[in-house]
Structures are given as structure tokens and as C-alpha cells.
Amino acid sequence: MATTRVAEMAENLMGSEIIKLGGEIRDLMAKGNKIYNFTIGDFDPKVFPIPVALKRGIMEAYANEMTNYPPANGLVELRKAVVNSIRKYQGLDYDAEEILIAGGARPIIYAIFRTIVDPQDKLVFPVPSWNNNHYTHLTFAQQVLVETRPENKFMPTVDELRPHLKDAALLALCSPLNPTGTVFSKEDLSAICDAVLEENERRGPDQKPLYVMYDQIYSMLTFDGVKHEDPVSLRPEMRPYTIFVDGISKSLAATGVRVGWAFGPMQVIDKMKSILGHVGAWAPRPEQFASAQFIADEGEYEHFIEEMKQKVSQRLFAFHEGMQAMKQRGLPVDSVSPEGAIYLTIQFDLKDKMKNNGRKLLTTADITQFLLEEAQLAVVPFSAFGASKESNWYRLSVGTATEEDVQNALASLQAAISSLK
DSSP states (O other): OOOOOOOHHHHTOOOOHHHHHHHHHHHHHHTTOOOEEOOSSSOOTTTSOOOHHHHHHHHHHHHTTOOSOOOTTOOHHHHHHHHHHHHHHHOOOOOGGGEEEESSHHHHHHHHHHHHOOTTOEEEEEESOSSHHHHHHHTTOEEEEEEOOGGGTTOOOHHHHGGGOTTEEEEEEESSOTTTOOOOOHHHHHHHHHHHHHHHHHHOTTSOOOEEEEEOTTTTOBOTTOOOOOHHHHOGGGGGGEEEEEESTTTTSOTTTOOEEEEOOHHHHHHHHHHHHHHTOOOOHHHHHHHHHHHHOHHHHHHHHHHHHHHHHHHHHHHHHHHHHHHHTTOSEEEEOOOBTTEEEEEEOOTTOBOTTSOBOOSHHHHHHHHHHHSOEEOEEGGGGTSOTTOOEEEEEOTTOOHHHHHHHHHHHHHHHHTOO
């Protein structure tokens, strides 16, 4: 049989590590195993339904035959609603022409990479972080992974990033961060912005500048007095170099509704619009129209956001407190206090621990499998987000967790870890 050849990029494109883990979980569940699956950055609609008014608006738009192509940069009603939202919640003034709507945040991120990054350009991003490695591969760039540290809540510092900024095309940042659920402090992000501005000053006007992709898709979900910071609010001089990524998928539990947006410098947004126009990665017209209506209704919007924050933070802090209680009992676990998003950073220091069958846990893969089979707990190792294979830190997502799940999962986890020798 003849070998089927495809493009080198496609041949060497890695699949999602999280999807692979999801397949193992489904196999175990199909055999009747109870699994507490906290791997996917998604929501169970029965636990976290989208706003009723948003759903009603989508259905009414379809009933009113809004089924033709939307404008290439998005419905003007939605772009204006986004402009007003940015002004209200971040104090930033952007024009509707500087907004680009797409079918979720993923096409936006792809368009940023394709617009800014030439083949073999240097692309810098901290790890752990979500999917930057795959987008780097899609654009034939050279990735520069900057490993972060638990003492900084896995957020990158200027000292870690600065040595890699010279001649880089793009710095990819995210806050609140997927997978850690932690955020930039004002001081740390300000220092990083200053380093970017210094690098662009060094290059001068004749060279392509260093741009920053700032993924703030979780910005509305911060807790316990934590404030979301962004580059342009802290340093207005960053405006020509910063492209924001945002949307409704996380704040409104609307991952499947597929409405995301970018805003940034006009010359970049225009090129992104052209790329996505050729790809056809628009958000459907009914979803755009209903999103515009819902975001513009500030009372409904803010009420829903507050309910989301309460439900998400309640689960995150319950898990965090449970992990800290186990730590106090002497079990080799830890967690980082949640600050935003839907994730908790947790640690399992179980290497060289022995199971009842006499087998030692020697690798992160062994620990992940032990948690899955013995604790019925499915979480994602930071190595799936570009961190070292030796890392014993994990992401726990609460988007599918009921309050009962939290307590039951903690009890199952404590029993399993207590059985190790």
C-alpha cells in the first residue's frame, strides 16, 4: 500500500495532550469507573448554563432569519457593545473599527500569529501556558519557552523574559492565566511593558516591532479583591504594540456559542480581518446579535457575571482549602490560592512513593495514572502546557464540578494519597 504524504507542518503537528488524556478518561468511565473529571477548560451546561437572555436572543435571531453572512469584522452592534464594555471595565478608549469579531478566541489567536510572525521569527512565551506551542508550529516560528516558578505563582517576571526579547516578533501573555488561575500584579506587568518599550526603542522605526498578544479571556473572572491589569492601562505607550484577545466564552460560560474578539492597533486588526475573512472564521450572525444585546444590558450582564464569579470561586476555594487541609495533615500536596479564571494550581509531590502493589511512582505519568485510577481524579499535568516533564504541578478545572463533586473528590483523593507508603 502506498504511503500517503502530507505537508511537513501537518505531519508533525502534535495533537492536544488534554484530548489524549480525555480519551483515557472516557475508556475508564465506559468500564463503569467513577471519575471526577476536572481536565477540560469548559463548562457543564447543567451546572453553568449560559444566560437565559442570551439563549433567548440567539433563538429569536434565528427565528427572524438572521442566517446570512455577517460583516468581515463583525456586526457593528456587537463591536459598539465591546467598545462600551472596554471603556467601562478597563477605562480604555478604542474605536469600533479597532475591534474584530471572530468565532471564538482561537481564530483570533491564530490570526494574530499569522499577521505578526514570519517563518523562523522568534516567539517568546512563558510556560506553563495554553497552546502557544501549537500556534508557533502552525506559523513555522522558533519558540522560546520561559519556564516560570511556583514562588511567582507561575507568572513570568521581567528578569525571566528580558534576555529573550531581543529580535523577537511576539511575546504571548495571558492573565488570568490558563492553566494556573493566577494573575499579573501591577508591578510585574508594568516592568514587562517597560522592557518591551525599551526593546522597541532600540529597534527604531525601520524594524518590525516586538508585539504583545495579551489574552484576557478570563478577565471578568477575578476573585477576592484581585484586580485585572492590562498593558495599555499601565503604559499607554504600549497601545501600538498590544493586541488583546477576549470574548464571551468564559465569562458567560458560552464556550460553544463561539463569539470572541480582538482589539488593538488598526494596521494589525485590518490584516487579521483579511486573514479571517479568507478562512471564514466568523461568529454566526445570530450569536453576534444576541451577544451585542446582552452585553449592552449592563444590569443583566453584571448580575450574571457576579453569579458566575460566586459559583466559580466557591468551588475553587473549596478545593484550595481542602488541599491545604491535607497539607497540614502531612500529606505531600499543595495548592496556590486562586485569583482568577476557572483553574486551581495543585501539586502532588508523590515521586518515589509506593503503591499497595509495591510499585513506585517514578514519573509524572505514573502520578497522573495513579490519581486517575486510585483517586478517581482526572487533572492535567503542567507538562501538557509546556512545563518540564519533571514538574509535579497540575491544573484542576472547576467548570464541570458540582459542590457535591468537590467534597467527594477531595475525600477520594485524601484516601488514595494516604494509602501510599
